[in-house]
Structure formats: C-alpha cells, structure tokens
Amino acid sequence: MNHGDDMNHAFIEKIDALQLPRDTEKLAKLERYYEILVAENQKMNLTSITLKDEVYTKHFYDSLTLSRYLITQKESLLDVGSGAGFPALPLKIFFPELKVTMIDATRKKIDFLTRLTQELRLDDVRLIHGRVEDFLEREGFDLVVARAVARLNVLQELCLPFVRVNGKFLAMKAMQYAEELIQAANGTTTLGGRFVRADVYHVQEDLQHAVLVFEKLKPSPRMYPRSYAKIKNNPL
Numbered sequence: 001m002n003h004g005d006d007m008n009h010a011f012i013e014k015i016d017a018l019q020l021p022r023d024t025e026k027l028a029k030l031e032r033y034y035e036i037l038v039a040e041n042q043k044m045n046l047t048s049i050t051l052k053d054e055v056y057t058k059h060f061y062d063s064l065t066l067s068r069y070l071i072t073q074k075e076s077l078l079d080v081g082s083g084a085g086f087p088a089l090p091l092k093i094f095f096p097e098l099k100v101t102m103i104d105a106t107r108k109k110i111d112f113l114t115r116l117t118q119e120l121r122l123d124d125v126r127l128i129h130g131r132v133e134d135f136l137e138r139e140g141f142d143l144v145v146a147r148a149v150a151r152l153n154v155l156q157e158l159c160l161p162f163v164r165v166n167g168k169f170l171a172m173k174a175m176q177y178a179e180e181l182i183q184a185a186n187g188t189t190t191l192g193g194r195f196v197r198a199d200v201y202h203v204q205e206d207l208q209h210a211v212l213v214f215e216k217l218k219p220s221p222r223m224y225p226r227s228y229a230k231i232k233n234n235p236l
C-alpha cells in the first residue's frame with residue numbers, strides 16, 4: 001500500500017466512510033498540500049511523517065475525522081498550535097465556508113502556512129503568530145481544536161477560554177488519555193467547561209486515537225488563561 005493508486009484507493013474509502021465528497025478539486029488540493037509539505041520539510045522541521053500514505057492517513061485523514069463535529073459547516077474554528085496545519089487546513093479544504101483561525105508560537109510555521117494557503121487558494125484563513133494565552137478573542141469561537149500541543153490539564157486552559165458558551169473544545173489525543181482526563185477534571189469545571197465524552201476511532205487498522213469532547217457551559221473567569229509559566233508549573 002505504498003504507491004500512488006493503491007494509497008489513493010484506501011484514502012478514498014476513508015473519505016467515503018466520513019461521508020465527504022469525492023471532489024477532484026479538493027483531492028488535488030490535498031495532493032498539492034502533500035507536495036509542499038514534503039518540499040518545505042527539507043528546509044525546516046514541520047513533520048516527522050513524510051511517506052505519502054502516512055501523511056494521508058496520519059495527518060489528512062486524522063484531521064478530517066473532525067468533520068463529524070461540524071453542524072452548519074460554517075462554524076468559526078480556532079486551531080491552537082496548528083504547526084504544519086493540522087487539523088484545521090484539511091478541514092478548510094473540504095469545508096470552504098469554515099471560518100478558520102490558526103495560531104502558532106513559531107514564526108516559521110506561520111510563514112509556511114501563509115505560503116501554503118496562498119498556493120492552495122484557501123480564502124479567509126486567519127493566521128496568527130503568537131502564544132494563544134496572549135490572544136484576546138475570549139469566548140469567540142464555535143469550536144476550538146488542538147492536536148499534539150500539550151497535556152490536557154495545560155491544554156484546556158489554553159483552549160476553553162476561547163470557546164463561546166455552548167461551543168465545543170475538541171482535544172485530539174492518543175489512547176493514553178484516561179489519566180490526563182482525571183488530572184484535568186477540576187480544571188475543566190473551573191474554566192466553565194464540562195467533559196462530554198471520548199470518541200475513539202481508528203486512524204488505521206492498528207492505530208486508534210480519541211477526540212475528547214468538551215462543552216462550554218459558562219464564561220471562563222477572566223484570570224484564565226494565566227501566563228504559560230503559571231499554567232505549566234501549577235496546572236489547574
């Protein structure tokens with residue numbers, strides 16, 4: 001399953017399973033995304049995954065599994081620590097009306113995303129270089145998502161304050177999430193959130209991931225998020 005057509009076939013089946021359209025233009029954008037990612041990865045460290053079928057499975061498909069949480073498909077979505085664009089950009093490719101904001105503390109990653117979104121002609125993607133704890137749009141997003149950024153007790157303070165009341169925070173996690181959830185439980189309440197459920201899914205046959213779904217019940221107290229040093233040294 002390493003070469004062109006076979007890989008595409010397996011990926012297309014996954015796309016079908018998510019009930020996403022087999023749209024030639026969207027699939028061509030993913031292909032171009034792959035090419036640019038691998039080319040730029042020679043110059044800077046964007047991803048350790050470079051084999052084509054793995055990029056499609058572990059980056060593109062994994063990101064696209066979040067399509068299950070879209071209702072209007074026009075949601076405002078904040079991707080915290082978006083790195084090389086996951087999970088927000090594959091979603092934006094398939095759902096062009098999403099209002100996507102991506103924030104990353106590393107300038108080079110934001111520069112990469114600027115070039116990439118221009119090349120792929122993805123409109124209204126807002127790219128912000130900075131730390132999310134300095135970001136001002138509290139309670140501003142229908143969905144706040146993050147993958148591979150921090151442990152949950154730290155991550156939720158970086159994400160929940162930016163979810164609007166009745167919106168959702170989606171934390172993409174490996175299967176060892178149970179202990180993280182226990183550690184984070186008090187903080188979730190403090191931040192005005194509620195853990196709803198863990199949705200476990202197969203990324204591929206021998207690999208499972210989970211989406212931890214949180215709901216925002218009431219505004220987060222103004223003092224959160226604190227500075228990163230405080231969050232990290234003394235998590236809620």
Ligand code: SAH
Nearest residue numbers: 081082083086104105106131132147148149
């Ligand atoms: N979400 C991507 C990237 C994960 S790497 C993926 O799953 O592939 C984590 C990224 O989070 C890094 O690019 C890092 O710069 C960024 N990051 C970590 N803490 C951050 C913070 N407090 N604010 C903004 N970005 C942060």
